[in-house]
Amino acid sequence: MRTKKEGNQTVVFENSPHIIATNAIAGSKESEGPLGGQFDETVSDDLWGEASWEKAESKFMQQTVLSALKKSNLHPADIDYIFAGDLLNQCASTNYGIRVFSIPFIGLYGACSTMGLSMKMAAMAIDGGFADSCVAVTSSHFCSAERQFRFPLEYGGQRPPSAQWTVTGSACVILDKDRGDLKVECATTGKIVDRGITDANNMGAAMAPAAIDCLCAHFADTGRKPSDYDAIFTGDLGKIGKSIVVDQMGENGYDMSENYTDCGVLIFDESQDVHSGASGCACSGLVLCSHIIPKLQSGEFKKVLFVPTGALMSTTAVQQGESIPSIAHAISIMS
Amino acid sequence: MRTKKEGNQTVVFENSPHIIATNAIAGSKESEGPLGGQFDETVSDDLWGEASWEKAESKFMQQTVLSALKKSNLHPADIDYIFAGDLLNQCASTNYGIRVFSIPFIGLYGACSTMGLSMKMAAMAIDGGFADSCVAVTSSHFCSAERQFRFPLEYGGQRPPSAQWTVTGSACVILDKDRGDLKVECATTGKIVDRGITDANNMGAAMAPAAIDCLCAHFADTGRKPSDYDAIFTGDLGKIGKSIVVDQMGENGYDMSENYTDCGVLIFDESQDVHSGASGCACSGLVLCSHIIPKLQSGEFKKVLFVPTGALMSTTAVQQGESIPSIAHAISIMS
Numbered sequence: 258m259r260t261k262k263e264g265n266q267t268v269v270f271e272n273s274p275h276i277i278a279t280n281a282i283a284g285s286k287e288s289e290g291p292l293g294g295q296f297d298e299t300v301s302d303d304l305w306g307e308a309s310w311e312k313a314e315s316k317f318m319q320q321t322v323l324s325a326l327k328k329s330n331l332h333p334a335d336i337d338y339i340f341a342g343d344l345l346n347q348c349a350s351t352n353y354g355i356r357v358f359s360i361p362f363i364g365l366y367g368a369c370s371t372m373g374l375s376m377k378m379a380a381m382a383i384d385g386g387f388a389d390s391c392v393a394v395t396s397s398h399f400c401s402a403e404r405q406f407r408f409p410l411e412y413g414g415q416r417p418p419s420a421q422w423t424v425t426g427s428a429c430v431i432l433d434k435d436r437g438d439l440k441v442e443c444a445t446t447g448k449i450v451d452r453g454i455t456d457a458n459n460m461g462a463a464m465a466p467a468a469i470d471c472l473c474a475h476f477a478d479t480g481r482k483p484s485d486y487d488a489i490f491t492g493d494l495g496k497i498g499k500s501i502v503v504d505q506m507g508e509n510g511y512d513m514s515e516n517y518t519d520c521g522v523l524i525f526d527e528s529q530d531v532h533s534g535a536s537g538c539a540c541s542g543l544v545l546c547s548h549i550i551p552k553l554q555s556g557e558f559k560k561v562l563f564v565p566t567g568a569l570m571s572t573t574a575v576q577q578g579e580s581i582p583s584i585a586h587a588i589s590i591m592s
Numbered sequence: 593m594r595t596k597k598e599g600n601q602t603v604v605f606e607n608s609p610h611i612i613a614t615n616a617i618a619g620s621k622e623s624e625g626p627l628g629g630q631f632d633e634t635v636s637d638d639l640w641g642e643a644s645w646e647k648a649e650s651k652f653m654q655q656t657v658l659s660a661l662k663k664s665n666l667h668p669a670d671i672d673y674i675f676a677g678d679l680l681n682q683c684a685s686t687n688y689g690i691r692v693f694s695i696p697f698i699g700l701y702g703a704c705s706t707m708g709l710s711m712k713m714a715a716m717a718i719d720g721g722f723a724d725s726c727v728a729v730t731s732s733h734f735c736s737a738e739r740q741f742r743f744p745l746e747y748g749g750q751r752p753p754s755a756q757w758t759v760t761g762s763a764c765v766i767l768d769k770d771r772g773d774l775k776v777e778c779a780t781t782g783k784i785v786d787r788g789i790t791d792a793n794n795m796g797a798a799m800a801p802a803a804i805d806c807l808c809a810h811f812a813d814t815g816r817k818p819s820d821y822d823a824i825f826t827g828d829l830g831k832i833g834k835s836i837v838v839d840q841m842g843e844n845g846y847d848m849s850e851n852y853t854d855c856g857v858l859i860f861d862e863s864q865d866v867h868s869g870a871s872g873c874a875c876s877g878l879v880l881c882s883h884i885i886p887k888l889q890s891g892e893f894k895k896v897l898f899v900p901t902g903a904l905m906s907t908t909a910v911q912q913g914e915s916i917p918s919i920a921h922a923i924s925i926m927s
Contacts, residue, residue, distance in 0.1 A: 312912065345906065363713065389595070573684060579688060
C-alpha cells in the first residue's frame with residue numbers, strides 16, 4: 258500500500274482512471290444558450306411528459322445514464338458502482354432516477370459540486386482496486402430547485418441581480434480502469450468554508466471562498482500554478498463569484514486572469530436574463546461533458562483543472578439565521 | 593493494482609483498516625433504554641441548550657467527533673477525510689456540525705444506512721492508499737426528523753403500530769491505517785431496492801427487502817453463511833422488518849434465527865412505547881459504538897456483520913404517489 262497522498266488535501270492516482278464515455282441532456286432554456294448545439298440531447302418540454310418536475314428530473318438522470326452506457330458499450334451489470342447525488346431533499350431525483358439499474362449505489366451529497374465529487378470518488382474506487390468501471394452522474398432542474406429552495410414558481414418573485422438560474426439537465430461520466438483516451442490524474446478534496454453569506458440569492462459570493470480555498474490547496478499541495486493548466490473551470494459561481502475568485506486568487510499570488518472561467522457564465526448568454534449566471538449540479542456537469550471534454554478530445558486542451566462548487570444551503574438553517582456553508586472539489590483531467 | 597473485488601458487490605480489503613476509536617452520544621429517551629448505561633455520554637435536554645432541534649443535532653455530531661478525536665489522540669489536522677451524512681434536507685446537521693473542523697469532507701446521503709456507508713468509504717480510502725486516518729460520523733434527532741418527514745410535533749398525531757422512533761444522538765468511528773485492535777475486513781455495497789411500500793410509517797417493511805438483497809449478495813459473493821459470523825446486526829428495521837428478514841432469508845436458504853438481531857429492537861424496550869422499534873441514522877450508529885464494538889473488544893464476538901439500512905424517503909415523492917426506495921450496506925468487522 259503506497260500512499261497516493263500529495264500534500265494535505267490532494268491525491269495523485271497511481272494508475273489514472275480513464276474517461277470512457279460522457280453524456281449530457283439539457284432542458285429548453287439551456288438549448289437556446291451558447292452551448293446549445295453541443296449537448297448530446299435537448300428536451301423542449303421541461304416536464305418531459307412526466308407529471309411533476311421532480312419526476313422529470315429523475316427522467317433526465319435515468320436517460321443520461323442510459324445514453325452514456327450505450328456509448329461505452331457497457332450494461333448496468335458491468336458497472337461496479339454508481340456514484341450520484343443531486344440537489345433535491347434526500348437526493349430524490351437520484352434515488353428515483355437510478356433505482357431501475359440495480360447497480361451498487363454510493364449516495365453523495367455535495368450540492369452543485371456533485372459532478373466533481375462523484376468523479377473523484379469513482380476514480381478513487383478504480384485506482385484503489387475496488388472497481389473496474391463506475392458511473393458518476395448528477396442532475397438539477399430549475400423548477401424543482403426553485404420551489405424547494407426559494408419560492409413557488411407561480412409566485413413570480415423578482416430575482417435580484419446576484420441570483421443565478423438553476424440549470425435543467427443531467428450529466429454523466431463513465432470511468433474505466435483501462436479504456437478511454439482521457440485520464441483523471443489527480444484530485445483535491447475541499448473543506449467546508451463558510452464566510453457568513455446568508456443571502457440565498459447570492460450563491461456566487463457564498464461559494465467563491467470555497468473555490469479559492471480548494472484552488473489554493475491544490476496549488477500548494479502539488480507545487481503547480483494556474484499556468485500549468487490549459488484551462489481552469491470553476492462551477493457554478495456565475496459572474497459575481499468568478500470576479501471574486503480572480504481578485505482573491507491574485508491577492509494569494511495566483512494569476513487566474515489568463516486561462517480561467519466559470520461554468521456558470523458559459524451556459525446562458527446576456528440576452529437570456531439569468532442575471533449572474535447559471536447554477537445547479539447540472540451546470541458544471543453539462544459544461545464538462547459538452548465543452549471541456551470535447552476540447553480535451555480534440556487536442557485544444559491537454560490538461561484541465563475542473564473545480565465544481567457547491568452551496569450546502571438548507572432553507573431550514575437559513576430561516577434559523579444560519580449562513581451558507583460551501584465546498585469545492587478539484588479534479589485534474591488530461592489527454 | 594490488484595483487484596479487491598469479490599463477487600458482484602463485495603470488496604475484501606487488502607490491508608484491513610483498523611478502528612482506532614468510537615464515540616456515541618445519545619438523547620434522553622435513549623438514555624432510559626436497555627443500552628442507556630453504555631453510551632459514552634447522554635444529554636438530558638434534547639435541545640442541548642440550542643435554539644432549535646436542527647442546531648442541537650449539529651451539536652450532537654460536533655461533540656461526538658470531538659470526543660472520538662480526543663480518544664484517538666488525533667487532531668482534526670491529522671484526519672485525511674471526514675465521511676458524513678444525516679437525515680436532514682441537504683444533510684444540514686452534518687454541514688453545520690462539522691464545518692468548524694476544516695477537514696476535507698466527503699458528503700454522503702444514505703439515510704439511516706449512513707454509519708455503514710461512511711465506514712465503508714473511509715475503509716476504501718485508507719486501503720486504496722488515499723488516506724491514513726478518516727472519520728465516519730452520522731446523527732439523527734427525533735424532533736428534527738419528525739417535523740421534516742411526518743408531522744409537527746405539536747400536532748400530536750397518533751403513531752400506528754408499525755411506526756418506529758427516530759433515535760436522538762450521534763455516533764462516530766475513526767478508522768486508521770495501522771492503529772487499533774479491530775479491523776474492517778470486507779464490505780458489500782447495496783443496490784436500491786423498492787418493493788412498492790408507500791407508508792412513511794412502515795419503514796421496516798420498506799427497508800427489509802434492501803437488507804435481504806444486501807445480505808444475500810454478501811453471502812453469495814463471499815461464499816459465507818450466517819453462522820460464519822458470531823453475530824449479524826441489521827439496522828434499523830425494528831420488529832416488523834426484523835421478522836421479514838428472518839422469514840425471507842430462511843426462504844432463501846440462510847438461517848438467520850440463531851445469531852441475528854436488528855439495531856432497531858435494541859435501543860428501546862417495550863415500556864417506552866416506541867411501537868415497532870428505533871430508527872434514524874444514529875440508531876445503528878449508537879448500537880455499533882455502544883454494544884457491538886465493546887463486545888468485539890472484550891472477545892465475546894470475534895467477527896460481526898453490520899448491515900445498516902436506509903429508507904431513501906422523500907416526502908415530496910411520497911406525496912406524488914411514489915413508493916419508498918431503500919438501501920443497505922454490509923461491513924464485516926473482526927477482532
